[in-house]
Amino acid sequence: MARTGRRPGRQDTREAILAAARTAFAEKGFDGASIRHIAGAAGVDPALVHHYFGTKDQLFVAAMDFPIDxxxxxxxxxxxxxxxxxxxxxxxxxxxxxxxxxxxxxxxxxxxxxxxxxxxxxxxxxxxxxxxxxxxxxxxxxxxxxxxxxxxxxxxxxxxxxxxxxxxxxxxxxxxxxxxxxxxxxxxxxxxxxxxxx
Amino acid sequence: MARTGRRPGRQDTREAILAAARTAFAEKGFDGASIRHIAGAAGVDPALVHHYFGTKDQLFVAAMDFPIDxxxxxxxxxxxxxxxxxxxxxxxxxxxxxxxxxxxxxxxxxxxxxxxxxxxxxxxxxxxxxxxxxxxxxxxxxxxxxxxxxxxxxxxxxxxxxxxxxxxxxxxxxxxxxxxxxxxxxxxxxxxxxxxxx
Known part of the structure; x- marks a missing residue:
């Protein structure tokens, strides 16, 4: 997560994952939303979600743009x-x-x-x-x-x-x-x- | 206030008074806002404000669109x-x-x-x-x-x-x-x- 390399599209991919996460958490609830489903909605591999954001809890904190954990x-x-x-x-x-x-x-x-x-x-x-x-x-x-x-x-x-x-x-x-x-x-x-x- | 006559422009006049009241109450506070000032901003006579809305308190309740008094x-x-x-x-x-x-x-x-x-x-x-x-x-x-x-x-x-x-x-x-x-x-x-x- 701390890598700062500027691969083309990386920021777009992160944003797509966060947007999919917000929709999934709102629609299915935290317990009902899965990383697999969120990854699918964002068109990425579930491993990439974990790679960028860590756990499902950490993904939720990032999706809320919450400044503290x-x-x-x-x-x-x-x-x-x-x-x-x-x-x-x-x-x-x-x-x-x-x-x-x-x-x-x-x-x-x-x-x-x-x-x-x-x-x-x-x-x-x-x-x-x-x-x-x-x-x-x-x-x-x-x-x-x-x-x-x-x-x-x-x-x-x-x-x-x-x-x-x-x-x-x-x-x-x-x-x-x-x-x-x-x-x-x-x-x-x-x-x-x-x-x-x- | 309960009269339902449809004089031309009456509704517009009421709305102009309510808009002026909202601005005045927000900018000057309730105590600082005067009916005279509100009437001036709405381009009407202060007596008309009292006629339509009653007291300054009642005008505030109307300006907030508050359904109870x-x-x-x-x-x-x-x-x-x-x-x-x-x-x-x-x-x-x-x-x-x-x-x-x-x-x-x-x-x-x-x-x-x-x-x-x-x-x-x-x-x-x-x-x-x-x-x-x-x-x-x-x-x-x-x-x-x-x-x-x-x-x-x-x-x-x-x-x-x-x-x-x-x-x-x-x-x-x-x-x-x-x-x-x-x-x-x-x-x-x-x-x-x-x-x-x-």
């Missing part, structure tokens, strides 16, 4: 266990949104509000690359993961909307520590307090 | 005081989003993610027509209204995003009572628990 970041956050996980999640969320994710994140939210395909893609991404990576690594009843995950996601995306997209003050300019203190208890409650599953 | 709905919700306000707010929010607000609300969110002008308009609307109408009517320290209001708004818009726009399951299809049980304590905490103001 949740597979690297989130297991660290989850590694400390459920205690304090709300605080670690909100802090990490603000760090990436105040940094590399910002403009990409705003663009992702914008697309997801505009197109069903982009919304489905974001749903799949949140579920398979974000929620599972956090909640499968802590002591949460697997039957409750979807409910808890969607509640956590609702507060997190609402925070992103108000702080970074719509920019409602004083939340938009608030010090990250103060935001963490206010929002972390919400996330912690969604993670561990007794809830009726939806 | 927050001035009627929210004081009722706030009238019960701070106890249980989180639950009443979430329940009312789901009732209007599951009903008349749905498609208009999705369109509002979509516009606000796409255009700075629409984002400013939504910020002003949330602040002056929603947050103030709730929090000015309950026992909340006025200095804390912006912080608490923006936190409440973050969870509410996140709920709207996940349930109605991005449609993340199981939240998208969950029974309203179960959503209320899960989310109301968050809103209640943002309304009344000690917080550092931003």
């Amino acid at each position: 949740p597979a690297k970041l989130l297991p660290q956050v989850a590694a400390g266990g459920i205690d304090g996980l709300g605080e670690r999640l909100v802090r990490m969320f603000l760090t990436v949104w105040d940094g590399p994710l910002n403009s990409v994140g705003v663009a992702l939210v914008r697309s997801a509000t505009r197109s069903d395909l982009a919304a489905r893609l974001l749903r799949e991404f949140l579920t398979t690359q974000v929620i599972r990576r956090v909640l499968d690594n802590v002591t949460v009843d697997p039957a409750e993961v979807p409910t808890r995950g969607s509640l956590v996601a609702s507060q997190m995306i609402g925070l992103a909307m108000m702080r970074y997209v719509i920019k409602l003050e004083p939340l938009a300019s608030a010090d990250p520590d103060v935001v963490v203190a206010a929002v972390a208890p919400t996330i912690q409650r969604y993670l561990e307090q007794p809830l009726k599953t939806f | 927050p001035a009627k709905l929210l004081p009722q919700v706030a009238a019960g005081g701070i106890d249980g306000l989180g639950e009443r707010l979430v329940r009312m929010f789901l009732t209007v989003w599951d009903g008349p607000l749905n498609s208009v609300g999705v369109a509002l969110v979509r516009s606000a993610t796409r255009s700075d002008l629409a984002a400013r308009l939504l910020r002003e609307f949330l602040t002056t027509q929603v947050i103030r109408r709730v929090l000015d009517n309950v026992t909340v320290d006025p200095a804390e209204v912006p912080t608490r209001g923006s936190l409440v708004a973050s969870q509410m818009i996140g709920l709207a995003m996940m349930r109605y726009v991005i449609k993340l399951e199981p939240l998208a299809s969950a029974d309203p009572d179960v959503v209320v049980a899960a989310v109301a304590p968050t809103i209640q905490r943002y309304l009344e628990q000690p917080l550092k103001t931003f």
Whole structure:
């Protein structure tokens, strides 16, 4: 992946694979989409997909143009266990949104509000690359993961909307520590307090 | 306002006033925009603006194409005081989003993610027509209204995003009572628990 040789058409091939991946992940879901199928839709050999992008997870991150790899970041956050996980999640969320994710994140939210395909893609991404990576690594009843995950996601995306997209003050300019203190208890409650599953 | 006479140009005049109002509310804020200025920009007499739309608040609601009047709905919700306000707010929010607000609300969110002008308009609307109408009517320290209001708004818009726009399951299809049980304590905490103001 790190090779920088300029074979003719290489960039086109990469783009064709990414476009096929976006369509496949949106239409079939992450679990239902296969590298073989994506390669076929892009007119390349499956081995080339692996060569360019690595695993199916890595291909999804590339297809979303996501500037950080949740597979690297989130297991660290989850590694400390459920205690304090709300605080670690909100802090990490603000760090990436105040940094590399910002403009990409705003663009992702914008697309997801505009197109069903982009919304489905974001749903799949949140579920398979974000929620599972956090909640499968802590002591949460697997039957409750979807409910808890969607509640956590609702507060997190609402925070992103108000702080970074719509920019409602004083939340938009608030010090990250103060935001963490206010929002972390919400996330912690969604993670561990007794809830009726939806 | 209820007259249905078809004077030539009446619809155009109404639209010109609404367009001028949207621009003025976005550029000057609700408090800074005046009916006189809006009328001038639309090329009509201020009395005609009042005649068609009523108060400045009512004009704002019309300019947002908002299908319900927050001035009627929210004081009722706030009238019960701070106890249980989180639950009443979430329940009312789901009732209007599951009903008349749905498609208009999705369109509002979509516009606000796409255009700075629409984002400013939504910020002003949330602040002056929603947050103030709730929090000015309950026992909340006025200095804390912006912080608490923006936190409440973050969870509410996140709920709207996940349930109605991005449609993340199981939240998208969950029974309203179960959503209320899960989310109301968050809103209640943002309304009344000690917080550092931003």
